[in-house]
Amino acid sequence: MQTPVAEIKKKNVFVLVPAFPCQFKAAVNYMLDSGKFNVLGLTNETDADYLRFNIRTLNENFQLIPNLPVTYPIIESAVIAYSLELTKLKQQNNIPDLILAHVGSGMESLISDIFPGVPLIGYYEWYSDYKLSKEPLSIATNHYHNYYLHNFIKNSSVVVTPTRLQRKQFPSDIQHRMMILHEGIDTSFYKPTREIITKDKKVITYVSRGLEPRRAFLQFIKIMNLVLQIDSNIVVKIIGNDKMYYKEEGFSEISYKQEAIRILTEGGTIDKVQFMDAQTNAVTLKTLQESDLHIYFSIVAIPSWSFLEALSTGCVVLTSNTGVVDEFYWKDKPNFFFTDHDNYFSSRDTVLKLLYTDNSQTRRNAREYMLRNYNNTMCERKWGDLIESLL
Structure with missing residues (x-):
């Protein structure tokens, strides 16, 4: 026994x-x-x-x-x-x-x-x-x-x-x-889709917990306004709450979503932008999977999960050259791109170039980097x- x-x-x-x-x-x-x-x-x-x-x-x-x-x-x-x-x-x-x-x-x-x-x-x-x-x-x-x-x-x-x-x-x-x-990051969830996505327009995505200054939201909007004025074959999808989570001196507590709508309306591009508010992980994943270019901007702050989730999904990511995400850059196999988000016209040109460039290797590098490290x-x-x- x-x-x-x-x-x-x-x-x-x-x-x-x-x-x-x-x-x-x-x-x-x-x-x-x-x-x-x-x-x-x-x-x-x-x-x-x-x-x-x-x-x-x-x-x-x-x-x-x-x-x-x-x-x-x-x-x-x-x-x-x-x-x-x-x-x-x-x-x-x-x-x-x-x-x-x-x-x-x-x-x-x-x-x-x-x-x-x-x-x-x-x-x-x-x-x-x-x-x-x-x-x-x-x-x-x-x-x-x-x-x-x-x-x-x-x-x-x-x-x-x-x-x-x-x-x-x-x-x-x-x-x-x-x-x-x-x-x-849950790389088994945030991954590229195997389905063939058919789209009439190029898709630019932006994901943030809040639409706020710390994530350079209005800089992003002003750049998108310039991009959309040149190329009408683009739709911009924005996920995030109309809320400022990083409250500090120098940042007005206004509705940055409403300010964005004003800028886009005056620029004649509001009809090409979708404000999706906060979304479930499933909707966020689907949005990232159809993205032709994902924008992640940030003034010096804590790097966002959304940035790493976009890399894990195999997105082509354009980010700020503010040093926030430098440690995630894979020098041997470049896995995303940088821009000066305060230089609106230069960033506009970078966005348009990336949208019409074959960045399939960068997508693979982004995915591989996340699988190896995070x-x-x-x-x-x-x-x-x-x-x-x-x-």
């Missing part, structure tokens, strides 16, 4: 991130697929695909203590809400073996005090440059945020950031501790190795 094998006790892992699983998608997928972990997500909102898992959704935007002066209300409200929830978990003897925390929103602020000694992976996206602002309150807010990041790094067992550009934003005394680990299976394995090393 065989002796029954003792069931392996699962490790408890807390995942704190503003929108679950977001930047921890690769890590969460690894843990769920392995069957060795109990994953508890603490978040403000959850991706619909993950609603069946053990996730606690909190609303941190409650009223702060009346008349209490605060420097950074978003962080300070999150500190209170999540600290209370984490304390409840501890009182219920729900103790993590490992913590993954997206650092910067405040939700993770006191977790090392509540659960001392528990290994912690801190995920860092940005460092605030107070020199960009001249407003005293804005300067104070950025100083506060940076101090907060510095302090939390001391509590992190491992410090992770997704790209070299983002690591470079941090002071040199922090950079040496930062491990570059991207969450990857496919989700490989990234999940890297996250898995890191998680296992801390347990």
Whole structure:
């Protein structure tokens, strides 16, 4: 008679991130697929695909203590809400073996005090440059945020950031501790279609979470206006919310979609542009698959998933020469093109040239680059190795 094998006790892992699983998608997928972990997500909102898992959704935007002066209300409200929830978990003897925390929103602020000694992976996206602002309150807010990041790094067992550009934003005394680990792209989903697409017109695509200045949206619109005035055999498809997610000094909080409509209407090209608003992944994929040229513009900021999804789909991509995506450029096998998005006429000429050039090799290079470097299976394995090393 065989002796029954003792069931392996699962490790408890807390995942704190503003929108679950977001930047921890690769890590969460690894843990769920392995069957060795109990994953508890603490978040403000959850991706619909993950609603069946053990996730606690909190609303941190409650009223702060009346008349209490605060420097950074978003962080300070999150500190209170999540600290209370984490304390409840501890009182219920729900103790993590490992913590993954997206650092910067405040939700993770006191977790090392509540659960001392528990290994912690801190995920860092940005460092605030107070020199960009001249407003005293804005300067104070950025100083506060940076101090907060510095302090939390001391509590992190491992410090992770997704790209070299983002690591470079941090002071040199922090950079040496930062491990570059991207969450990857689902290259099995974002892939070229095998179907033959029949089109009457050339298709230019633009995908962004928000139609906003950080993604050089109005520069894109002005360039498209010039392109469409020359070539009427083009349709422009724009996916994105009419919302500004990167709010900062110097950017007016207006509807940039309405401003774009005004520019295109005055230019006589509005009938050639489709504003599709936010779309499902399936619609976004189909749009990318029919793209003859995909535009990804960005002022210095965090590189977008949409850029990598376009490369994975095998799009011909034209991007800004602002340094945001330089580390993704494959010098041996060029996988996208650059332009100065502030030089409207030069960019117009580049767009028209690319539309009528055989860029099939560039498409293949873009796809190959993503499969080699950012496919989700490989990234999940890297996250898995890191998680296992801390347990």
